[in-house]
Amino acid sequence: MSAPATADTGGTAGQELLRADAVVKRYGPVTVLRGASLDVVAGRVDGLIGRNGAGKSTLVNVLAGRVHADGGRVLLEGRPVDLRTPADALAHGIVAVPQEIVMPMDMTVTEVVTFGAEPGRGGVLARRTAERRVRELMDGLGLPIDVRARVRDLPVSWQRVVLLAQALHREARVLILDEPTAAMNADDSARVLSVVRRLRDRGLGIVFISHRFDEVQEACDRVTALADGEVIDVMDGAEVTHDRLVAAITGPESAMRKPRVPDTAAVVTVDHDHAGALEVRELRGERLDGLDLDVRPGEVVGIAGLPGSGVAEVFEHLAGRRRAASGSIRVGDRTVTSERSATRLGIGLLPASRRSAAMTTEPVLENVALPALAACGRRGVVSTSSIRRRSADIVDRLSLRPVAERRMGQLSGGNQQRVLVAAKLLAGPRFLLLEDPTVGVDIAARAELHALLRSLAAEGLGLLVGSSEPEELLEICDRVVVLRRGRVELTSRAEDLSEYELVGAMTGSAPATTG
Known part of the structure; x- marks a missing residue:
């Protein structure tokens, strides 16, 4: 993709709107960002890629005012700015649209787009004014969305577009899009990417975070790759190839x-x-x-x-x-x-969330016996001795004896996972x-x-x-x-x-x- 020559909303094409300059962020002894930099330019889509834990979320949270950096600077149009809250970022035209679509599904498109920034004092005239403004926004984005429709009745891609329209209504100049097409099919993704291009052409600066590299290639003019909190590669234009994106994620070896x-x-x-x-x-x-x-x-x-x-x-x-x-x-x-x-x-399932699979306030032995509790007691009363007898063998075999008397919530992540595996094995x-x-x-x-x-x-x-x-x-x-x-x-x-x-x-x- 190439950036447009003109812009009419976010800024003049090529103008630097926002920059993270050598940002450092620590959580206790762990350094999450190690001098990471990213500049956001009007009329350009900047991709941000990296493995889970590379520092992407922390970096954009700094720009969105959700996280305060321990070092480095955030510059707005070349001037240092202190973004301590999302409200600070919003006041400067920086809007972060999260991956999860969270909005009142029973509200109309107009109500969601104008929520918190409604025109007028209320009543019929204000509603009509709001509907007219939202209709103009939707027309500008090239989508025939009924502004009186309930959000719950829209396809997921249009729900995402409603959030983008909300950002425009709030006079966003910089949009941070976190996995905007996650969980969408190809048609829905194409619809969202089309809107992203229109926003770019209106002069907004856009940060586009995605693991879908075909979409990164299609949507982004420049891509920055992070690893271990540092920038390891920056690609422009034709340099944004699938091979280079994959190499940036996986490493040359x-x-x-x-x-x-x-x-x-x-x-x-x-x-x-x-x-x-x-x-x-x-x-x-x-x-x-x-x-x-x-x-x-x-x-x-x-x-x-x-x-x-x-x-x-x-x-x-x-x-x-x-x-x-x-x-x-x-x-x-x-x-x-x-x-x-x-x-x-x-067939036994061990879900990703240990919290949902375990009784965190109960001892290890009770957690190991969880799948077989019905067989351990009579008339609904669970026998502690029966639990211990049925669990003892598998606890020993998985080397859980040293923590058997502790409560599940007190264990390390590794020991919690072994307890849950033991619980599944007890069911045969x-x-x-x-x-x-x-x-x-x-x-x-x-x-x-x-x-x-x-x-x-x-x-x-x-x-x-x-x-x-x-x-x-x-x-x-x-x-x-x-x-x-x-x-x-x-x-x-x-x-x-x-x-x-x-x-x-x-x-x-x-x-x-x-x-």
Whole structure:
């Protein structure tokens, strides 16, 4: 893309509107930003990319007044400015539109766009004035949205556009868009990108954060890449290629894949029948479009994809928590029809949120026995001795004895995750579904969890692992499946796949391989 020659709203094309200059931010002993810089120019879309934890959110939060920097400067049109609150940023025309669409869904488009900045004193005349202004905004964005429609009745892409129109009504000069097309299909994404281009052409400065590299290429005039809180690459115009974007994320060494040497030492013995694979055929749902997937006993299958790709939906379907539009999920010759049937067929789900899966105020032993509580007591009264008896063996085998008497909320992230794995194993699963099993876990605990998962596979469990970190999937998985907008983009043996290729398949186009 190339920037327009003129502008009529945000500023004169090429004029610097906002700059983060050598910004530093620390949280205790951890330095999140290490002299990061970003300039925002009128009539230009600036992409901002980086791995999770690279510092993107912190940097834009500094610009949006949500976070105060510990070092460096924020400049507005070349002059230092102190943005201590979002209200400070808004007063200077800086509007951050979050990834999550949060607005009163029962309000009309006009009411949402003008909320907090309504014209006039109220009454019929003010409403008509507001509707006229909002209609003019929508016409300028090229969208035939009924300004009297309820927001809840709009497609998700138009709901996003309503937020953009709200920013324009508030006289935004700089827009910060955090994953504006996340969870959208191709048509909805195209609609939002069209509006982004129109805003650029009106002279706004736009920061565009996205993991969808095809959209970054299409939307952005310049791209800044962050890693470990530092700027590692800046690309302009034709330099913004998919290969360079992926290389900026994965690093130059990522094309070389080191072979995994799994720790196959037995950690726990699981008594179950190994017959039958977990088979998904032609599964269609809210985002899934004809998914085929197999998890065989004794293997670890990784599943990867960006937000909105359908990965999260896969786990809900396999655990019986969501009903598919069509297709089937089977274990052997039996079909998963509900959460109860999934449990009966030996499918256990460990969700990404440990808080939702655990009783944080209760001791470890009670948490381990959670799936079997019904069998531990009589007439609804749970026996502590029964809980201890049923849990003791698996607690010992997973080396949880030193923390067995502590409350769940007092444990480290790694120990909490091991407790939750133990709880699932107590139910005797044949297949274990794990969403981001090492999120928030330190390096040492992560290695222990990886060894545990490989050992469980060696004992015959089938594991489906989702992770937001591609290198983790390559480290522990036998096969990796990549979803993109509800379809399988790539299937490969992990040993044949580099991190560069994996990220490429997740973020854009990549040749599909099989294995």
